[in-house]
Amino acid sequence: GQSLEQPSEVTAVEGAIVQINCTYQTSGFYGLSWYQQHDGGAPTFLSYNALDGLEETGRFSSFLSRSDSYGYLLLQELQMKDSASYFCAVKDRGSTLGRLYFGRGTQLTVWP
C-alpha cells in the first residue's frame, strides 16, 4: 500500500519562500506529484518528479529523494493567490493501472 504524510497547515507572508514536505511509505511508485487546490475549486497539477532531484517550474520547484522517502514542494516569491491546499501524490507501481494515492493536503495561507 501507500501512505503519505504532509503538514496540515503552513503560513507565510508575501514574498517569502515556503517548503511543504511530504514523507511517504510505499511498496513502489513511478513518481511523486503535487497538486494545488483553491477553495471551492478542483485540484490542478503542479509538478511531477519521476527521478531524484529538483524540478523547477517558474516560482515552484519540487524535489524527490527516494532513498529518504521524502519530497517537498518549494514556493518562492509567495503571492496572495498562492493561498490554497497542496497535495502530494504517488503513482502506484504495484499495479498496471497506475493509481494515484494522495496525502491529506497542506493548507497554505499567505499573509500580506
Added chain:
Amino acid sequence: NAGVTQTPKFQVLKTGQSMTLQCAQDMNHEYMSWYRQDPGMGLRLIHYSVGAGITDQGEVPNGYNVSRSTTEDFPLRLLSAAPSQTSVYFCASSTSGRASKTQYFGPGTRLLVL
C-alpha cells in the same frame, strides 16, 4: 476541448434516494476515476477504470456503483443515499501507464444528503 465535465454541480438528496453523477472527458483518456473529498481527509478514491468495460474498486467503494461503456463517460451511481455520503465528488482522467504524469480533474459535484 472541454476537458473533464461533471454534472450536476450541486445536488440535495433525501436519505434513501438514488442518483447518478455524470462525468465525461473529451481527451480520449483511458484512465478515469472518482474521488470524494471531505474536510481534513484529502482525496479518497472510490472507483476507477482503465478503459471501456473495465472498472475496479478504490479505497471507499461501498454504496457506489460505476460502469464504463464508452471511453468518454464514467458515471457514478449512489444506490441509496446516506448522510455519510455528503461530500464533494471529483472525477478525473488521464492517460494510462507509467509515462502519464498528471490527472485532470472536473469541477466537482457538491452533494448534500439529508
